[in-house]
Amino acid sequence: MLDRFAIRLPFLFLCATFFLASSACRVPNGDPRSEAVNASDEGPVNEPAANMADEATNAATPPPQPILWPIVIDDPDQWLHVEDVRDGADGAWATGSFDPKRNKLSIHMRDVREFAVDTSRVRINWDRIVILGLDGINSELRRRDFAVYHFQRNDHGQWVVLEP
Numbered sequence: 001m002l003d004r005f006a007i008r009l010p011f012l013f014l015c016a017t018f019f020l021a022s023s024a025c026r027v028p029n030g031d032p033r034s035e036a037v038n039a040s041d042e043g044p045v046n047e048p049a050a051n052m053a054d055e056a057t058n059a060a061t062p063p064p065q066p067i068l069w070p071i072v073i074d075d076p077d078q079w080l081h082v083e084d085v086r087d088g089a090d091g092a093w094a095t096g097s098f099d100p101k102r103n104k105l106s107i108h109m110r111d112v113r114e115f116a117v118d119t120s121r122v123r124i125n126w127d128r129i130v131i132l133g134l135d136g137i138n139s140e141l142r143r144r145d146f147a148v149y150h151f152q153r154n155d156h157g158q159w160v161v162l163e164p
Contacts, residue, residue: 079121080107083150084114098122104131105141113153120147134159 085092089111096107096117103125105117124130132141134151141149150162 077121079118081116081118082109082112082114083116084112084152086111086113098124100125102131103128104133104138106133108135115151117149117151118147119149 079098080094080096082092082094092109092111094107094109094112094115096105098105100123105122105124107115107117109115126143130141130143132139144161146164148164150164151159152162154160
């Protein structure tokens with residue numbers, strides 16, 4: 001028992017030293033006001049005029065634009081695509097399934113504003129009624145002249161099919 005403890009003691013000491021060293025590191029965020037708040041024993045900090053000029057130029061620059069990735073449709077089983085998400089959403093997603101016995105597309109989403117369904121990649125029987133379930137609300141999907149249906153949430157929270 002004592003031998004196991006003697007072997008683990010240097011490892012525990014090394015881990016504790018690493019933890020203390022990494023917690024002492026600080027990532028600068030470039031905001032002089034946060035340094036003034038963190039410096040409790042230094043007293044009030046006066047910002048120089050150069051920092052105020054930098055803040056004025058930073059306020060005039062637009063925020064960075066999100067990176068838009070092209071949708072590459074090469075998987076024949078991929079028939080559901082998220083096209084736009086709610087502003088400020090973290091982790092927006094959409095999942096879908098198709099039940100051929102019921103002829104029903106079921107789609108569940110979170111923080112999605114626009115999505116597309118490629119009906120040519122699903123074995124839909126258009127001779128029967130096609131049920132479209134969006135977040136548990138069922139409706140009928142009617143056949144159109146196009147295979148990819150683009151849906152967009154309107155101001156009232158309803159899904160609208162966009163015409164190409």
